[in-house]
Amino acid sequence: MDDRTYTADAEPGETVTVAGWVHEIRDLGGIAFLILRDTTGKIQVKFEKDEMDDDLVERGLAVHRESVISVTGAVEAEERAPTGVEITPDSLEVVAEADPELPLDPTGKVDADLSTRLDNRTLDLRKPEVKAIFEVRSEVLRAVREQFRALDCTEFNTPKIVATGTEGGTELFPITYFGREAFMNQSPQLFKQLVVGSGVERFFEIGPVFRAEEHNTPRHLNEATMIDFEAAFFDHTEAMDACEAVLTAAYEGVAENCAEQLETLDLVDEFEVPESPFPRLTYEEAIERINATGALDEQLVWGDDLPTEGEHALGEAVGEHYFITDWPSDIKPFYIKDYDDDPDVSTGFDMMHPTMELVSGGQREHRYDHLVEGFEQQGLDPEQFEYYTEMFTYGMPPHAGWGLGVERLIMTMLGLDNIREAVLFPRDRQRLSP
Numbered sequence: 001m002d003d004r005t006y007t008a009d010a011e012p013g014e015t016v017t018v019a020g021w022v023h024e025i026r027d028l029g030g031i032a033f034l035i036l037r038d039t040t041g042k043i044q045v046k047f048e049k050d051e052m053d054d055d056l057v058e059r060g061l062a063v064h065r066e067s068v069i070s071v072t073g074a075v076e077a078e079e080r081a082p083t084g085v086e087i088t089p090d091s092l093e094v095v096a097e098a099d100p101e102l103p104l105d106p107t108g109k110v111d112a113d114l115s116t117r118l119d120n121r122t123l124d125l126r127k128p129e130v131k132a133i134f135e136v137r138s139e140v141l142r143a144v145r146e147q148f149r150a151l152d153c154t155e156f157n158t159p160k161i162v163a164t165g166t167e168g169g170t171e172l173f174p175i176t177y178f179g180r181e182a183f184m185n186q187s188p189q190l191f192k193q194l195v196v197g198s199g200v201e202r203f204f205e206i207g208p209v210f211r212a213e214e215h216n217t218p219r220h221l222n223e224a225t226m227i228d229f230e231a232a233f234f235d236h237t238e239a240m241d242a243c244e245a246v247l248t249a250a251y252e253g254v255a256e257n258c259a260e261q262l263e264t265l266d267l268v269d270e271f272e273v274p275e276s277p278f279p280r281l282t283y284e285e286a287i288e289r290i291n292a293t294g295a296l297d298e299q300l301v302w303g304d305d306l307p308t309e310g311e312h313a314l315g316e317a318v319g320e321h322y323f324i325t326d327w328p329s330d331i332k333p334f335y336i337k338d339y340d341d342d343p344d345v346s347t348g349f350d351m352m353h354p355t356m357e358l359v360s361g362g363q364r365e366h367r368y369d370h371l372v373e374g375f376e377q378q379g380l381d382p383e384q385f386e387y388y389t390e391m392f393t394y395g396m397p398p399h400a401g402w403g404l405g406v407e408r409l410i411m412t413m414l415g416l417d418n419i420r421e422a423v424l425f426p427r428d429r430q431r432l433s434p
């Protein structure tokens, strides 16, 4: 078992064994310092050459940076040490020697480009500011799960290998499944709807989605993590309330439990829990406001998708998280329900960070005939989706839900320039390993 003392817990007066990585060695002549780093921080190990065993000094100072060592010795208070204490070693063991030629410098003194960092993620993660991103991500997932519990949701895992895509199209990755064509799933959409029709009523999932995105962009991955929510008897406004609650819970969790990480990331002053309720703009108001900014060469008209520059201009004008509601039915997927009194307008919504889309959702079409019609209008063969549509003939309540991209959430929360910073091993057009 791991019975060593964490560097952060080493108290003056104790004799401890600490273990971790050699962060740095400073040889000042008669005295030398080795800085040992573990998951909790760093500690100074002191070598007084004249007073210590020669072999111990020699082995301690010959070890290469980033090697793993274990040191046993007495802890003493030392004001000049980085953490106020230091260890005088009685024994030292080199547990795993590191190559003196490292592909990147974990102390961050030498910059490395993103590609080198991703190729050497193990070394990259030794940097506190990189580790902090993933600790924040972990806290976000914890807080989100807790919020879903508060919303009476049950967590599910749906299949990622599927016979047909949710929305079809070019975004699907085909695979060979025992000689048959299959696909990596682009969204749990259809499965989560099948669950809320079961009587479980409130569903959530946090899992991967696969999209053969046409372009490499700073905000698209080919494998992303999606937070999916779906609830029976909810309409789109209730789904938006749940979305706001989950996003807020994620920020609150980080504010409460990640003070150290925010400090490491230099975000203490900037980090703010978004204020609820978020403004809710209709699509019509959104295009009017974008047109009014003059950011686009051509004015947007009803039915246009919002171009990225338009989203940016609007985000800047709004200046906080906001929803865009009441989208034209034609530019939302077939499974989104249209308003009963105006079939040209859908209950679809997007939740936006000022810089990009975070969430898409809506109330779903739960009426069998309308649903099948929707498949046909979208150019999909309803027969291929019989496993799904059939369940709508056995008592399907009205329902609504949404999907939120985890990496986009982390990226916008921490102001990262590139979505790849928020994924351990990103998958993009060029990158398939590690």
Ligand code: ATP
Binding pocket: 211, 213, 219, 220, 221, 222, 223, 224, 226, 357, 358, 359, 360, 403, 404, 405, 406, 407, 408, 419
């Ligand atoms: P966009 O228009 O920004 O490409 P989308 O509308 O195609 O996104 P949705 O299908 O609505 O995406 O997915 C819901 C959410 O999942 C998005 O709002 C986003 O947060 C996230 N997401 C979608 N595609 C990706 C991707 N390729 N990489 C990372 N996150 C994604």
Ligand code: MG
Binding pocket: 350, 357, 359, 360
């Ligand atoms: Mg979307």
